[in-house]
Amino acid sequence: MAKVLMKxxxxxxxxxxxxxxxxxxxxxxxxxxxxxxxxxxxxPEEGGVFLQGESEVAVGYMIxxxxxxxxxxxxxxxxxxxxxxxxxxxxxxxxxxxxxxxxIVRGGPGLGGILPSQGDYFQATKGGxxxxxxxxxxxxxxxxxxxxxxxxxxxxxEKYRGPVMIMGDGxxxxxxxxxxxxxDLKTEPTNKDDWATSGxxxxxxxxxxxxxxxxxxxxxxxxxxxxxxxxxxxMKKEEVQFELYNGDTDYQILITSYGTMSxxxxxxxxxxxxxxxxxxxxxxxxxxxxPEKAVFEAACKDSCKAVISIEMSMGQMVExxxxxxxxxxxxxxxxxxxxxxxxxxxxxxxxxxxx
Amino acid sequence: MGKTFTTPKALSKTHTHYCPGxxxxxxxxxxxxxxxDLGIQGKTVGIAPVGCAVLAYNYFDCDFQEAAxxxxxxxxxxxxxxxxxxxxxxxxxxxxxxxxxxxxIIHAANRxxxxxxxxxxxxxxxxxxxxxxxxxxxxxxxxxxPAGRDTAATGMxxxxxxxxxxLVTPGYITRQAVLKxxxxxxxxxxxxxxxxxxxxxxxxxxxxxVSTCPTNWGMTPLDALKWAEDTLLPYYELGxxxxxx
Ligand SMILES: Cc1ncc(C[n+]2csc(CCOP(=O)(O)OP(=O)(O)O)c2C)c(N)n1
Ligand code: SF4
Numbered sequence: 001m002a003k004v005l006m007k008x009x010x011x012x013x014x015x016x017x018x019x020x021x022x023x024x025x026x027x028x029x030x031x032x033x034x035x036x037x038x039x040x041x042x043x044p045e046e047g048g049v050f051l052q053g054e055s056e057v058a059v060g061y062m063i064x065x066x067x068x069x070x071x072x073x074x075x076x077x078x079x080x081x082x083x084x085x086x087x088x089x090x091x092x093x094x095x096x097x098x099x100x101x102x103x104i105v106r107g108g109p110g111l112g113g114i115l116p117s118q119g120d121y122f123q124a125t126k127g128g129x130x131x132x133x134x135x136x137x138x139x140x141x142x143x144x145x146x147x148x149x150x151x152x153x154x155x156x157x158e159k160y161r162g163p164v165m166i167m168g169d170g171x172x173x174x175x176x177x178x179x180x181x182x183x184d185l186k187t188e189p190t191n192k193d194d195w196a197t198s199g200x201x202x203x204x205x206x207x208x209x210x211x212x213x214x215x216x217x218x219x220x221x222x223x224x225x226x227x228x229x230x231x232x233x234x235m236k237k238e239e240v241q242f243e244l245y246n247g248d249t250d251y252q253i254l255i256t257s258y259g260t261m262s263x264x265x266x267x268x269x270x271x272x273x274x275x276x277x278x279x280x281x282x283x284x285x286x287x288x289x290x291p292e293k294a295v296f297e298a299a300c301k302d303s304c305k306a307v308i309s310i311e312m313s314m315g316q317m318v319e320x321x322x323x324x325x326x327x328x329x330x331x332x333x334x335x336x337x338x339x340x341x342x343x344x345x346x347x348x349x350x351x352x353x354x355x
Numbered sequence: 356m357g358k359t360f361t362t363p364k365a366l367s368k369t370h371t372h373y374c375p376g377x378x379x380x381x382x383x384x385x386x387x388x389x390x391x392d393l394g395i396q397g398k399t400v401g402i403a404p405v406g407c408a409v410l411a412y413n414y415f416d417c418d419f420q421e422a423a424x425x426x427x428x429x430x431x432x433x434x435x436x437x438x439x440x441x442x443x444x445x446x447x448x449x450x451x452x453x454x455x456x457x458x459x460i461i462h463a464a465n466r467x468x469x470x471x472x473x474x475x476x477x478x479x480x481x482x483x484x485x486x487x488x489x490x491x492x493x494x495x496x497x498x499x500x501p502a503g504r505d506t507a508a509t510g511m512x513x514x515x516x517x518x519x520x521x522l523v524t525p526g527y528i529t530r531q532a533v534l535k536x537x538x539x540x541x542x543x544x545x546x547x548x549x550x551x552x553x554x555x556x557x558x559x560x561x562x563x564x565v566s567t568c569p570t571n572w573g574m575t576p577l578d579a580l581k582w583a584e585d586t587l588l589p590y591y592e593l594g595x596x597x598x599x600x
Contacts, residue, residue, distance in 0.1 A: 025436075051432070053462075054462035057459075058426070060429075061422060061423065061426040061429035061432075061433065062436070064420075064422075064433060065420065065430035065431060065433025065434040065435075066436065068433075068434065069400065069438050069441070071438065073437065197400045197419065197434070199398040199399070200396070200418060202397075202398070210419050210421075211420040212403075212412065213421060
């Protein structure tokens with residue numbers, strides 16, 4: 001298909017449809033309301049379901065219900081809305097239902113601001129709700145990647161029967177870029193007869209299915225948590241995605257950065273190269289599972305003197321970076337999170353300060 | 356002579372965990388009978404609340420989902436919207452529906468979602484041990500209202516059927532009871548009617564059932580029935596509050 005110029009938020013909506021998702025529930029919040037405004041027009045054309053819920057709390061459970069019934073379903077929101085959905089996300093993870101959540105992150109805490117931020121890294125990767133669970137979290141650095149990740153998200157949600165999150169930010173949602181949609185991906189989930197509440201009559205077994213998260217027997221609860229843990233271990237083996245930029249040079253500094261922030265770092269690296277200074281960037285594309293081994297190996301390259309995590313937060317991913325570097329190199333941090341994205345010049349100054 | 360009394364097909368043979376004299380069991384049976392009568396077991400999805408009926412799925416033989424506290428109507432909305440061919444019902448207590456889940460039930464009813472809600476009003480929080488519910492009567496004792504509910508400080512008991520009937524959106528809204536055999540028969544008719552409206556794709560349907568919780572009321576089952584009759588029914592009047600045209 002030819003490239004089309006699209007706003008990130010609209011491209012995410014279109015990607016969901018092309019991935020075979022016909023069901024969308026959401027509550028308006030800046031900076032992602034365009035997804036709903038796009039899908040309210042597109043979904044009826046596809047015979048799909050669009051519903052504006054009364055709150056993100058309710059939307060979380062609409063998603064849970066639809067996912068439990070075995071249908072592909074997505075919601076999009078931004079930080080305060082994701083906080084409200086976190087109760088449902090915990091239940092969905094526990095009950096092992098596939099669902100896709102998009103967080104177009106804005107500044108926080110509290111009402112924060114409406115400009116781009118990466119302040120929800122902890123919430124997304126460490127479990128925003130209660131209990132032992134994770135989401136598979138992907139972080140696009142532009143509209144093209146947002147499209148590809150949204151489409152992959154449905155397959156991954158079904159492979160792992162759990163919630164998957166796309167974590168973008170206001171810039172990715174709002175900016176226009178040329179995108180190419182991969183081939184339609186309208187595969188049907190294969191094993192839903194084993195678990196989905198699709199009605200006994202509609203299944204060969206004629207046995208009833210239960211979607212639930214209560215396990216009063218300690219052994220049963222432990223077993224459910226072990227089953228979740230096994231999935232997370234499998235994700236660590238099979239789903240890690242990252243990009244190493246300028247990694248084949250004798251770089252002196254390794255930047256770790258993701259999403260919108262990584263685009264600025266990329267420009268800074270190119271500008272430094274012209275001055276004869278080599279810097280590399282390890283950009284996680286999956287935030288959970290985190291590219292642990294790749295970060296360690298990139299940091300341990302002989303030429304590399306230090307690692308710096310550059311984020312639009314007050315220092316969140318840096319904790320994972322430190323964990324992976326295991327003390328082999330100093331790990332520094334730079335971040336801003338008022339909504340202004342640090343300039344390449346600012347990044348260059350900071351890098352030079354480390355040399 | 357043929358069998359006159361059998362277990363409904365839509366009910367499993369498991370013994371329930373409900374206390375002696377609790378009316379949850381009666382209402383389960385009425386729902387199962389309605390499902391049997393209408394022949395919809397194979398396309399019904401129930402939604403269990405958080406409350407004493409959280410384990411309802413152990414007693415029904417049909418697909419079930421378990422919601423978080425109060426969120427059953429949102430979950431039912433999700434299922435029914437993506438699978439309008441399924442018969443969906445929520446089964447909720449008064450803490451679940453009238454307190455923490457007030458937003459979800461009002462909006463589902465106001466959207467006219469085509470599912471059925473069975474609402475057990477026992478004027479107390481059963482599962483957590485007898486705390487005050489929004490439906491607790493003035494002066495009624497609860498563990499969080501040891502001197503009796505002070506309505507000046509906590510408001511008057513919520514009448515959910517009356518409240519939902521105020522919505523302009525069409526619906527089937529009724530209040531029934533299961534304190535006496537005649538009431539049980541009427542409640543059964545209402546529950547079946549509620550599912551019928553759903554089958555016809557007509558409207559949201561809501562059956563409030565005035566129930567007992569002898570354990571947390573600190574009464575014998577018989578005293579509980581009498582107290583409910585004398586104290587609850589004058590305030591929670593029985594009957595249809597709204598019927599679709
Ligand atoms: C978010 C949340 N808050 C509180 C609880 C604790 N809780 C469980 S059941 C319940 C009240 C149930 O009472 P009701 O809905 O009246 O049902 P009953 O047990 O009387 O049938 C509460 C407060 C919970 N499980 N989840
Ligand atoms: S605590 Fe009350 S509502 Fe719960 S099972 Fe016992 S009698 Fe029934």
